[in-house]
Amino acid sequence: MRKPIVLLFSAFILSSCAVNMGYDGKAFKSSYESITAQELKKHLYIVASDEMEGRATGSEGMKKAGKYLIAEYGKMGVSHPKVMTDFYQKIPSAYFGNRRGTTHPDSENILAYIEGSEKPEELIVISSHYDHVGKNKDGVVYNGADDDGSGTVALLELAEAFNKAKKDGKGPKRSILFLHVTAEEIGLQGSRFYTENPVFPLASTVVNLNIDMIGRSDPENEGKDYVYVIGSEMLSSELKTISEAANKKTTNLELNYKYDDPKDTMRLYYRSDHYNFAKNNIPVAFYFDGIHEDYHKTTDDPEKIDYELLQKRTQLVFATAWELANRDARIIVDGKNTR
Ligand SMILES: [Zn+2]
Numbered sequence: 001m002r003k004p005i006v007l008l009f010s011a012f013i014l015s016s017c018a019v020n021m022g023y024d025g026k027a028f029k030s031s032y033e034s035i036t037a038q039e040l041k042k043h044l045y046i047v048a049s050d051e052m053e054g055r056a057t058g059s060e061g062m063k064k065a066g067k068y069l070i071a072e073y074g075k076m077g078v079s080h081p082k083v084m085t086d087f088y089q090k091i092p093s094a095y096f097g098n099r100r101g102t103t104h105p106d107s108e109n110i111l112a113y114i115e116g117s118e119k120p121e122e123l124i125v126i127s128s129h130y131d132h133v134g135k136n137k138d139g140v141v142y143n144g145a146d147d148d149g150s151g152t153v154a155l156l157e158l159a160e161a162f163n164k165a166k167k168d169g170k171g172p173k174r175s176i177l178f179l180h181v182t183a184e185e186i187g188l189q190g191s192r193f194y195t196e197n198p199v200f201p202l203a204s205t206v207v208n209l210n211i212d213m214i215g216r217s218d219p220e221n222e223g224k225d226y227v228y229v230i231g232s233e234m235l236s237s238e239l240k241t242i243s244e245a246a247n248k249k250t251t252n253l254e255l256n257y258k259y260d261d262p263k264d265t266m267r268l269y270y271r272s273d274h275y276n277f278a279k280n281n282i283p284v285a286f287y288f289d290g291i292h293e294d295y296h297k298t299t300d301d302p303e304k305i306d307y308e309l310l311q312k313r314t315q316l317v318f319a320t321a322w323e324l325a326n327r328d329a330r331i332i333v334d335g336k337n338t339r
Pocket residue numbers: 129147148184212213
């Protein structure tokens with residue numbers, strides 16, 4: 001007579017757990033709300049300050065920005081993957097070769113990690129690049145506040161939010177890697193290096209959510225709460241559905257699919273770090289705000305960022321990653337790599 005009671009009881013626990021991991025649960029809400037415009041702004045004014053000298057690949061300024069990120073992870077109590085001795089995945093200069101007419105110094109990807117509570121071997125990768133293009137010939141700094149300071153600071157807030165959930169006893173079931181890649185601006189080299197030297201097997205990498213420029217608006221969307229989402233239905237039919245449901249239940253942004261076509265003349269599907277994951281048949285979603293007047297100019301500055309919108313877009317990535325990390329089955333790969 002005891003067994004059925006135990007079964008019923010555990011079924012009850014399971015179902016109440018499932019409810020609490022949803023968007024209506026306390027754990028989700030308080031973590032979601034911990035992502036704030038104020039904190040994003042505080043981080044971005046540092047990451048995109050003149051002190052970081054435009055974060056050219058391997059430069060002193062970039063290393064300084066990297067140290068800031070690591071110090072922030074330290075403060076929130078988030079560490080690097082256990083298999084690494086520190087946060088750095090070093091890339092030798094020789095790997096980059098001669099790109100954009102010059103060689104580039106040694107450089108580092110920076111990896112922060114939260115281990116999953118139930119399926120630690122399955123991995124969600126959230127990425128953004130922390131390099132930019134340095135200074136112009138007159139020494140004026142390309143601060144790269146939007147490109148990709150915005151994605152860089154979003155990762156800090158996302159890690160803090162997932163870590164808060166973990167502290168509240170509702171940490172992600174799958175593991176999450178916060179991947180700050182280097183050398184994007186010289187041809188997606190940091191993400192290429194990571195996918196060729198993955199710290200966790202690519203076969204157990206469920207998805208890559210890549211953030212590259214989410215703090216501004218392009219002229220045709222001025223004043224709108226929107227974001228371009230690219231690639232989300234290319235490799236997994238489930239990813240776009242999850243992304244749309246997450247948006248509907250939380251941020252309610254206009255998800256714009258204008259560039260979501262590998263044949264689009266802007267070729268954005270190929271133009272940021274997610275592509276190195278997609279190439280390896282890992283489903284991707286790329287979050288992007290469009291091309292604006294300060295794109296790759298010395299005027300891409302922190303005072304031009306819309307911090308409320310940056311907060312909402314970061315929260316959308318959080319809600320999407322939350323579902324991808326906590327749902328029972330990992331998303332299926334049923335689409336084709338279109339190359
Ligand atoms: Zn970029």
